[in-house]
Amino acid sequence: MQYINPIQILELSNTIDAIGIDTEIIKKAKRKLIADIDLSDNGYFEYYGLQLTKGECEKAIDELANNDLKEFYLYLASNKKLNSFLVNGNDEVFTNFKQDSIFKLPEFIEFISPYFAPKFDKALLTAFENENVEQTKAILNTSSLIFQANINTAYKSVSNNIQNKISEIDEITKDIKNEESVYDENDIEDVIDLVKKHFPSKTINCLPLYFQSQILKIAKSINFLQLSIWDAFDNSQVPNDLLEHLLTLNIGGLDKPTFESNYKIVKKKNDERILQAKNAPLLKKWATMLLELRKFIKEVENNTTTSNLAYENLKNLFSISELNSLPTFADDIRTQIGYSIRSLSISIWNKQSDIKSALATINLALQINLDEEAKEKFKQDQTELYELEKKYRGVLVCHFCDKNSPDDNSSISKIIYKETYRTYFPRRVQFSESTITLPRCKKCRETHANGSSQYSMYFFGSLILGVIIGAVTEDSHFIIGGIIGGVVGWLIGTTIEGNSVSKEGIKDTSESTLRNHPLLVERMKQGWTFSKPSA
Structure with a gap:
């Protein structure tokens, strides 16, 4: 939609008020305009660099039949900067822009907005892309001239620009997650400059409430990017810097505490790594x-x-x-x-x-x-x-007699075992092994030794005698008898040892007795034994 001010093309700008522009004056000025067009070399009327046809001029002039529009056009003819902006987007209007009383009329805003909004949109995009904060603020200061129905038109280009950049960042995040990224650990920090260039916080923070939901999308996009970098590269500095930039954006709603919490976590870890590298x-x-x-x-x-x-x-x-x-x-x-x-x-x-x-x-x-x-x-x-x-x-007192102090050279060493793992197909067993030293006094050692030597003598004496007789007589019964005699001798010897230690009032060294030793009783409860586990 092209704006044309009929007051200007009819050369009636110097008229004091709209009342002075009656039908006769308009007709007379129109005839002159048409004649000028007919006599021109190219058949057009030159207007702010535009070439208007006869039909376009006549259409614009017809709007003067509406007295309200006549008032509006007359005002715009006197406000040359605003009029020029409506025609060709000349941005001088944003310099020292004044809020005139006519701007309070809803009818004027509804009239001017369809022409103003598209030019406003282009001017805002240019200032935004150039990261010109002051110009962006100056342009937005004129947003009162935009009717509600034209808001989307006025902010369309900047909104599209932001969305395209969000999509670009999301694509980088996707590639990193899929291990298809062009970035690696050597240049991943380059995304920091890219994000800052795409989303300059000073400029973005100038934008009105209309962009609030889109600013939140920017924040979420940056947050997802830093998470993917953390996971893929185990890099804390880049996520730290990205979140730091994210928090410079004006983020509303309930999401900001989440971003702040993420930043605290990442910053703490990054500070630790910096300190670790230093130390x-x-x-x-x-x-x-x-x-x-x-x-x-x-x-x-x-x-x-x-x-x-x-x-x-x-x-x-x-x-x-x-x-x-x-x-x-x-x-x-x-x-x-x-x-x-x-x-x-x-x-x-x-x-x-x-x-x-x-x-x-x-x-x-x-x-x-x-x-x-x-x-x-x-x-x-x-x-x-x-x-x-x-x-x-x-154990500071001999366990076997409960009287004497242990002697360093009289202790008993025992190997104990504990099964730790077993399988049946195939048959396999694993176990732990530990050597335990049990303190004992000298007297108990001698008593235990005497009993042991006696039953050994009985056992081996009976066994050897039986074997010798069997060999001389060539009678195997003597050999068997000798073995049986050896066993009986062992039993007799064991009894003698038991009687011997009993007479002395001490405990024997059998495994059943040793299980109750203070150094072993707890181990036995835990599953330790004197027998080596077998598959």
């Missing part, structure tokens, strides 16, 4: 200590070192106060070291039954600044070890 040499030092600590655990598990030596090596490995003084970036390394010390304590007890060293080790772990969850686990371990210590405190 990489320091982290490497503690990572080396962590590896050394895990070596101690393997040595205890494999019995290639003693529990006491493992604990001493742990104490000399690092300073607890130094570890605790590290900033929050070291929380992860502190946690790993704490749990590794806990594992060492468990191994010291499970593999070498050293309650004292196990307790000392877990106490060391409790000195590290850890989160409450880890502290509670370690305190529970400490409590259990203290209970075990109380239960096994009796």
Whole structure:
């Protein structure tokens, strides 16, 4: 729709008021205009660079039959900037724009809006694409001249521009998720500049409420992009910068808290990574200590070192106060070291039954600044070890006689086993093995040895005698008799040992008795046995 001011083409702009423009004056001016067109070289009337036909001029002049329109056209003829804008979009109208009283008339706005809205749309798009904030604001300051029915026309181009850019960002997000992106870890940061160029916050924030839902779409699009980059590239800096830009947009509604929460999470992680990179040499030092600590655990598990030596090596490995003084970036390394010390304590007890060293080790772990969850686990371990210590405190007195102090050279070593895994098709078994040292006094050792030597003598004496007689007489019955005699001798010897230890008031060393030893009773409840599991 082309705007033509009939007052101007009839050269009646100098008329003081609309009343002075009567029918006769219009007819006279019209005849002159038509004559000028007929006498022109090309048959057109030149108007602001436009070439108007005779018919177009006559159509525009006919509108002067409406007195209201005559008033409007007369005003526009006097407001040269606005009139020029309606004809060809000259943006001088936005410079020092004044709100005249006629703008309050709904009829005037309804009249001017169909011409104004398309020109407004083009001017706004140009300012928006050029990121000219001041010009954008100046153009939007004239939006009062847009009738409600023409709002979509006035904002169509900018809205389409924004939607096209949203679609472009969404396509990048889709490609990243599908591992088809042209970006990789070396240039993914380029999307930050692209997003900022597509969605300049200063310009976008000038836009009226009409664009609010579209601004929210921009925010969601940027948010989905940062999530895909986080997942695909494990990159925290780019998501951080994207969310930072997102929050510079004027986002309304209930979605803003979600974006703010996402930003806090990403920023915290990104700050941690920056700090970690800065402190990489320091982290490497503690990572080396962590590896050394895990070596101690393997040595205890494999019995290639003693529990006491493992604990001493742990104490000399690092300073607890130094570890605790590290900033929050070291929380992860502190946690790993704490749990590794806990594992060492468990191994010291499970593999070498050293309650004292196990307790000392877990106490060391409790000195590290850890989160409450880890502290509670370690305190529970400490409590259990203290209970075990109380239960096994009796091993300071010989368990077999309950009188004498244990002798270092008289202890009993026993191998115990615990099945950990079994399959039947195929038949297969896995188990743990642990050597337990049971304290014993010198006197009990001698008593146990005497009983053992007696039943051994009975067994082997009867067996050898039977075999010799059978060989001389060539009678197999003697051999069988010798074997039976050996068994009987063993039973007699066992009885003698039982009587011997009974007379001395001490416990024997049978497996049924050892199961109740303070160092073994808890293990037996946990499934440990003296018999090696077999498939």
